[in-house]
Amino acid sequence: MVETTFEGTFYKNYKVHFAYGYKITIENQGKDAVQLNSRYWKIYDALNNTEIVEGEGVVGKKPVLKPGEFHTYNSGCLLTSPFGAMQGHFNMVNLNNTNKFKVFIPSFKLCAPFALN
Numbered sequence: 001m002v003e004t005t006f007e008g009t010f011y012k013n014y015k016v017h018f019a020y021g022y023k024i025t026i027e028n029q030g031k032d033a034v035q036l037n038s039r040y041w042k043i044y045d046a047l048n049n050t051e052i053v054e055g056e057g058v059v060g061k062k063p064v065l066k067p068g069e070f071h072t073y074n075s076g077c078l079l080t081s082p083f084g085a086m087q088g089h090f091n092m093v094n095l096n097n098t099n100k101f102k103v104f105i106p107s108f109k110l111c112a113p114f115a116l117n
Contacts, residue, residue, distance in 0.1 A: 001025045002108045007076065009112075017078045020110040022086070024058075025072040026103060028065035032096040035064045036071065036103075041088035046081040053077075053088075064095065082112035 007019035028034055041053040056062065063071040077086065087107040093100050 002105065004108060004110055006110075006112045012078075015080060017080060018082050018084075018110075018112055019076060019078055020084070021074060021076040022108070022110075023072060023074050024105070025070055026065070026090065027070045028067055030094075031067055032094050033064060033066045034092050034094055035062055036090050036092055037062055038091040039088060040091070041086055043077050043079070044085045045079045046083035049080065051077075058090075077110070079110060082114070084110040086110065 001024070003023040005021040005023075007021050009016055009018055011017070026036070036058060038054065038056050039058055043051040043053060045051075058073050059075055061073070065071055085107050087105060089102040089104045091100065092103055
């Protein structure tokens, strides 16, 4: 599950930037314990800029989820326009058999409320 918030605007390097927060919740719906090892995000800006973000864990953690457990974290990004989107995946490992797999996060929108209608 993804929830997004518009955090505000500010100037950086003589350009206005739009700050967005997002909250992601993932659930282990399997029978084995799993660990989130890394993330991959494509961040789309309405001005046709795309940024790729890859790295270990999420916000400095590599959470282990037992069957039925959830993990929620908050993070954010900056855009140079009031509209954008993100999509990506988490690289996971099954701790019982060491099989690696990806959990895909479908595209979600980032919109500044003042820019809507």
